[in-house]
Amino acid sequence: MVYKLEEKLTEWRRDLHRHPEQGFLEMRTASIVAAEVTRLGFNVRLGKDVMAEDEILGKPSDEQVAAHAEWAREHGAIEEFMPYFEEGFTAVVAEWDTGRPGPVTVFRVDMDALPIFESSDEAHVPGQLDFRSIAEGSMHACGHDAHTSIGLGLATMVAEDPEAFNGTIRILFQPAEEGARGAKSMTEAGVVDDADFFIGIHIGTGVPHSEFVSAANGFMASTKMDVTFSGRASHAGAQPEEGRNALLAAASAALNLHAISRHSGGTSRVNVGELHGGGGRNVIADTAVMKLETRGETSEVNDFIRSQAENVLRGAAVMYDVECSIDIVGEAISCRCSEGLAAMVGAVANETMGITKVHHADNASAGSEDATYFMERVKEKGGRATYCIFGTELAAGHHNERFDIKEETLPVAVDVLYGTVLALNGRE
Amino acid sequence: MVYKLEEKLTEWRRDLHRHPEQGFLEMRTASIVAAEVTRLGFNVRLGKDVMAEDEILGKPSDEQVAAHAEWAREHGAIEEFMPYFEEGFTAVVAEWDTGRPGPVTVFRVDMDALPIFESSDEAHVPGQLDFRSIAEGSMHACGHDAHTSIGLGLATMVAEDPEAFNGTIRILFQPAEEGARGAKSMTEAGVVDDADFFIGIHIGTGVPHSEFVSAANGFMASTKMDVTFSGRASHAGAQPEEGRNALLAAASAALNLHAISRHSGGTSRVNVGELHGGGGRNVIADTAVMKLETRGETSEVNDFIRSQAENVLRGAAVMYDVECSIDIVGEAISCRCSEGLAAMVGAVANETMGITKVHHADNASAGSEDATYFMERVKEKGGRATYCIFGTELAAGHHNERFDIKEETLPVAVDVLYGTVLALNGRE
C-alpha cells in the first residue's frame, strides 16, 4: 500500500464524514463515487439501472428527496451525475471486466449515514480536526464513510494494474443499509446474479483493533414496519360512541405484539419502538402510528414473528373497527457464510500487515444487515459468499453521537480486500 | 277474593317453591299449569306450538333436558302433558275466547328457577315450613313461583264467571326468563300478535309491601353471550410457536371488551363474568371460554355495545390465529310502557284492598326483562303494553339464597289483575 493511498483514504473518509447523507439521499456521496470510478476507467452503472424500483423499502418522501437534492448541489455534488441520483436512486456499481475468463468477484460497501446529531464535545476528534458533520441531524455514526472510502481505495488498487487479474471485479456502493432498506432492490436488479464470489464488509462492531473476522454469521433476519391505524375522531365527552379509537387499537396491538410467542428454532425479538396517537385530550383519537421491528436468528424465526405480528395488527384493527396500513420499510434475512471462501479470505488477512489475529467465525448475534440478501442470492445461484469484519478502536459504540474509528484501519482493509482479489482472480 | 283462593295460591306457590326447575326444564311446573288451566276450561296451547324453535336462546344440552325429564316424572309431573315438554319446550298459553267482540288482553307470568343452593339457615321460612327446595342447586330466588301461582289464580277467577267479560283473555306461562332466554321464541311464535293489551308482572324488586308500580320503564336491553376460543395446544417449553393461544385471545378480548366506549345515549354495561382457559401449566392453552353480557339503557345503546363486543371478539381471534364462536344465550330489549294502559291499571290498583300506594312510573334501572319482547311486539302492532310491580317484603334480595316473599301479596296481585280484566274487557 503506497503512502499516497493512505492519505487519500483519510481525505475521502473525512469529506464523507463531514457531509453525511441518510438512506436514499446519498446523492453527493454517490456522485463523488461515480466520478471517481469513472475516472479510474471502471464500467459504471447508476441509479435505477441497478435498483429494482418496486423493491425499495422505506424511501423518504418526494419532498425530502427534492429538498436534499438541493442541499447536495449546494454542497459539492458533481452535477454530471446528479440526474441519476436526484430522485433518490443512489446506487453505484463499478465493474472491471478484463475480458479474460475468470470468476466474477463482487465486493459490497454501503454509503448511508444516520439521523443522529453528532457530538459537539471538545474531545470528539471529528470536531477537533474539523470534519464534524455540517448537516445537523445527520451523522456517519456507523462507519459507512469508512466503508465507502475503502471501496474507492479498492477500486484504485484494481485500476492500477488491470493485468494482474482475470475475470471480473465488481464493487457495489449500496444506499440505505440502515434500516435494511437498500440491498433488496439491488439484489432484485440482478447485480449479483452472476457472482462467483461475494464479500461484504464492516468495520468495528466490537472486534478489537487489528483483528479480523472472516465469517460473521450472526446477522438476524429482521423486518421493519411502519403501521398506521386510522379511525374516526369524536368528542370524548359528548359523543364517545361516534369515535373509532385508533389509539386504543395501537395500544392493544403494542401489548399483544410483545406477547407473540417465543420460537424454539432460535432467538427472536419484537419491539414497538415508537407509538404516537391522538390529537387532543378530549378527542377520541382518530390516528395512531407505530414503528416496530421483528427479528429472528433465522429467516424462519423472523417470518414466524412477522406473520404473527401481522395477525396482531389486523386483529387490533378489527377490534376497534379502524383501518390498519402496514408499510414494510426495511427487511433483512439471515444467511450463513460459505466456509471455504471465509477460510480463504482469512488466510489472506493472516498474511496482511496490520492484522494480528484472525477469527474464523463469529456466530454471536450482531444485529441485522441487508447484505444477507446479496449473500443468499449468490449462494442460491451456486456462488460463495462471506461477510468480514475489520476490527478497529471505537471512541464510542455504533449509533452513538461520539462514534469514531481509528483511520489506520482503512489501508489495512484495502490491503486485505485487494489481497483477496489477487487470491481469487489473480493471474498466477 | 274468596278465602279458598288465598289458600290455594299459597299451596301452589309452596309446591312450586319446593320443586324449582330452571329455564326450559319447567316440565313439572308446566304440566301442573297445563292440567289446571285445562281443567278450568281454557283453550290450551303447549310447547313448540307456542315457541319458535330457532329463537330459543341458551337451551340446556339434550342430556340435561333428558335427565331433568326423568326427575320431573319422578317428582309429580303430570304424565299426560309431559310429551309436550320433555324436550325442553315448556311454554303454556291458556286462552279464554268469549266469542264476543272485545279486546284481546294478554297477561304474562314466568315459571323458571335459578341455579342457587337454597339456604338451610334455621331462620329461613321455607325451611321452617317445609317447602325448601328439594332439588339441590336450584331455587326459586326471584319469585317466579309466586308469579306462576298468580297466573293460576287469575285463570281461576276468569273461569269462574265467563259471562263477566267480552273478547279474549290470554295468559302466558313463560319459561326461562332468567338469562332473558324464553320470551323471544314465544313472541316469534306470534302469541301476542293480536293483543290489544299486554300486562307483565313482577313481585318485589325493592318496592315496599302493599305498594304498586303501574309502569316499570327501567329495564335495560341486554345480550348474553357464551364465547369459545379454540386454538392449538403445544408444549410451552419445547415448541411454543406451534401453539395457538386461546387463553391469551380470551384475556385480550376480556380487557378490550371492558374498554368499549361509553355511549352518550344512555347507561351501558359490559361484563365478562367468567373466563376459563387452558389445561395445564406447561401447555399453550388450546381452548378458553367466556360468559359475558352487555346492557344498554335503550336497545340502541345495547346494540352499540354488542356490535363493538363482536368486533373485539373477532379481532382477538384474528390476533391469535384462533377460532372464535359466539353463542347468544340470552337477549332482552328495552321498551317503554304505554302511559294510558298504565294509568288504567294504576287506577284499578288504587281501588284494590291491600294496595296502599300507587307509583305511576318507575324509571330507575332495574336489570333486564325479556317481557320487553312481548311489549315491543304489541306496541308495533298497535296495541298497548305495560309492566307492573307488586311490592312485597323480602327476607333477602333477589337471587339471594335466603330470598323469600310475603305470601299476603299473592291474593292482592290476583285482585288487581282480575280488576284489570274487568276494567278492560268487562261487560258493564
Place this chain on the structure above:
Amino acid sequence: MVYKLEEKLTEWRRDLHRHPEQGFLEMRTASIVAAEVTRLGFNVRLGKDVMAEDEILGKPSDEQVAAHAEWAREHGAIEEFMPYFEEGFTAVVAEWDTGRPGPVTVFRVDMDALPIFESSDEAHVPGQLDFRSIAEGSMHACGHDAHTSIGLGLATMVAEDPEAFNGTIRILFQPAEEGARGAKSMTEAGVVDDADFFIGIHIGTGVPHSEFVSAANGFMASTKMDVTFSGRASHAGAQPEEGRNALLAAASAALNLHAISRHSGGTSRVNVGELHGGGGRNVIADTAVMKLETRGETSEVNDFIRSQAENVLRGAAVMYDVECSIDIVGEAISCRCSEGLAAMVGAVANETMGITKVHHADNASAGSEDATYFMERVKEKGGRATYCIFGTELAAGHHNERFDIKEETLPVAVDVLYGTVLALNGRE
C-alpha cells in the same frame, strides 16, 4: 341600553378577538380590563392577590410565559398593569362597594382563548371585517372574547349610577377556563367567600338566538391529567432485558384506563386522548407521555373514575418497573344551580327586550366548567349560585376554526345582568 354601549361592546369584542391569549397568558386582555375598570372607579385587585398560587393547574412553562409577555407588550398591553400579570397570574377582580348594607353579588366572566388556527376562509366574518386573530395558533373559538366584553359592559352600567343599588357588586375576570384550570385558584384565594349571590355566564352552547337558560345544571365533574412514564432505554436487538419499557407501560395503562368500570351513580367518561412514546424503532422506549381526562355526572362519579385511573397508572408502572408521574392539569366539579336565584334571573330575562324564551333549567350534559368551583363554595357558605346561558347564532360549533357569534347578543346579555343587579341589589 344606550346606543353608545352597543358600539363599545362590539369594539371591545373585536379587539379581543383579534388578540387572543391562551390560559394564564391573558396579559394584554387583563391589562385592558384592569385599566378600564380602574378608569370607571372600581376597586381593583389583580394577579396573585386573587389567585392562590398552589391551586393553579396546567400553567404554561416560564419560558412560554416570558415569551408571551413580550408579545403582549408589543401588541398593546397597558404597561402600567403588566407587572401584575407578566408572570402568568392574570386574574382581575373589580368591585363596587356602595358602603350601604346589602348583598354581595358576584358575576364571573372568563377571558382565555384556545390553541386553534382561526379559519382563513373567505366566508369567515372575522376575516371579512378584519378582526381575525393575528396570533396564529390562538383563537377565541369559545366566545370568551364576548364574555369579557359583557363583563366590561356590565361594569360600565354599574359605574354609571352607583346610587341605584345597595351592597356590593363584584365582577370576576377569570383566566384559563379552558382545561378547567383557573377557577380553583381564585376560589381558594377567597374571592367568593362572602358572596350572597353568584352568577356565571356563557353564550352559545347550542341555545338558539334570543333564548335564555337560567340554570345550566349539566356540567360534568372532570379531571385532566398529564402522565409521564419514565423507564430505561436499551437496544431492542442486543440487550432488550436492560430496557424498562415505558411505551408498553403506557399502552397497558391506556387499555386498562378505558376498562375502568361504569358507575351506577351516573354518566362517566375516560379518555386517553394522546399517547406519545419512544424514540426509535430499535430502542426499548424509555419514555411515554399521555394526556387523559376523566368525567363524571357528579363529583362522586368523577372521583371514582379518577381514583381508579390512578390505580391503573400506578399499576402499569409497577408492571414495567418504570416511574410514573401524574400531573393534574385541570379540574372541574359538578354543581347544581340554586333554584330560587335561577328563577329570579329568569324572570328578569323574561322582561328583557331581545329575549324571546326562557328555559328554567337545562340538565343536559354540557361538558365541564370550572365556574362550578365558585358555585360550590358560594353554596357551602350559605349563598345562592346559578349559571346562565345566552343563546346566540353560531357560524360553527364551539372549538371549531370557523366559530363566530352574533354580536347582537352582547347588549342583550348586559341588559339581563344589569337587570339582575337591580333586582338583587336595587334601592327601592
Place this chain on the structure above:
Amino acid sequence: MVYKLEEKLTEWRRDLHRHPEQGFLEMRTASIVAAEVTRLGFNVRLGKDVMAEDEILGKPSDEQVAAHAEWAREHGAIEEFMPYFEEGFTAVVAEWDTGRPGPVTVFRVDMDALPIFESSDEAHVPGQLDFRSIAEGSMHACGHDAHTSIGLGLATMVAEDPEAFNGTIRILFQPAEEGARGAKSMTEAGVVDDADFFIGIHIGTGVPHSEFVSAANGFMASTKMDVTFSGRASHAGAQPEEGRNALLAAASAALNLHAISRHSGGTSRVNVGELHGGGGRNVIADTAVMKLETRGETSEVNDFIRSQAENVLRGAAVMYDVECSIDIVGEAISCRCSEGLAAMVGAVANETMGITKVHHADNASAGSEDATYFMERVKEKGGRATYCIFGTELAAGHHNERFDIKEETLPVAVDVLYGTVLALNGRE
C-alpha cells in the same frame, strides 16, 4: 449382571407402574423402597429427616395426603414405614458407608407419577401384560418407575459385595420431581453437602435405544407459580363500581406476562397455562386463579423472567385494587455438568455391554429437572456432578398416555451405574 436381577428389575418396575403415586404421595413406593434397602443392610433415613419442610414446593393439601395414605395402605404399602411417609414427606436416602476412607458418591433417582389417565388402548403393552395403572388418573408416563427400579437394582449390586469399594455410596430416592418440587427440600436438608460425586439419571428423552449421554446440559431453570387474585363481587348491572375485578386483573396480567422482554443471555419462556376467573355472567368476578411457569436457559435468565413476572402480577393487582397471592409451587435451576466426571462415566458406559454409542454432551434444551439443585450444591461445595441419560425405545413421548419403555434398558443402566461405583470408589 446375573439373570436374577434382570427379572427382579422388571418385577419392581411393573409393580410400581401398576401403582403410580403422584408427587409427595409416593407412600407405597417409598415404603417398598425403604423395606428393600433396609433388608439389604443400608443405613436408611426417611421423610422429614431428609427433607427441609420449609423448602417443599407445591405439596398437595392435607386432605389429599390423608386420602392417599388410606389408598396406599389398601394397596400394599408396608405399614412399618408408613409413619414416616403418611404426611407427605416421602423421601428415602439409603447409604452404605464402608468406614474406609474414600469418596462420597451419590446417585439420585425419582419416584413420582403424573396426573394422566393411562391409555386403555389394546396395543398398549402395560395393558396387555396387566400392569396398567390401577389408580385411574395417575400414570408413570415419564419413566420414574424405571428410575426407582434402577435405584433398587444398584442398591442390590452395592450390597452384594461391600468389600469391592471404599468410602460411601448413597442413593437418593426423591419425591415430586414433576413440577420441580422435591429436590430443593432434600438439598436444603443437606443430603449432598458432603458429596464428592453426584450422578442423576433419566431414561428416554428422545435418546435412541442403547445410546448414552454422559452430560445432559440443556436443563432450563424454571419457576412454577400458582397465582390467586382476590377482589370483590358486585352485580355487574346494578353496582359495577362496587366490584373489584379479579378476572380483569388476571387477564391483564396474562397479557403482560407474555409481553415480558426476551433476554440476550439465552432462551426464555413464559406461559400462563391456565386461567379461571369469575362465578357468574352478571357478577363482577371476585376471584381468578392462574397457573404459570417461567423458564430460562440459565438461572440468570429465569430469574429475570420471574422477577419481571412478579412485577406484572403485583402491578395488575394495583391496577384493579385487588389482592394477589403468589405461590411458588415448583422451581428448578440450570447447571452445567462437570466435564471430568462426565468423561469418566462415559468411559464406563463405553465399556458396558448394551451401550452402542456414547454422547459426551447434549446441550439441547430438554425441559427442566430439579436434580440441578443437587448438582449446583455439590459443585458449590467443591464436588463434581453430572446428569446421564440412558436411551430407550419409547412407545410414545414422555407425558403421553401411551408412554412405555423398553425394559432391556433397566439392567444396562444398573450395569453402567455400578461400573461407575467401581470406577470412582473401587478398591484397586
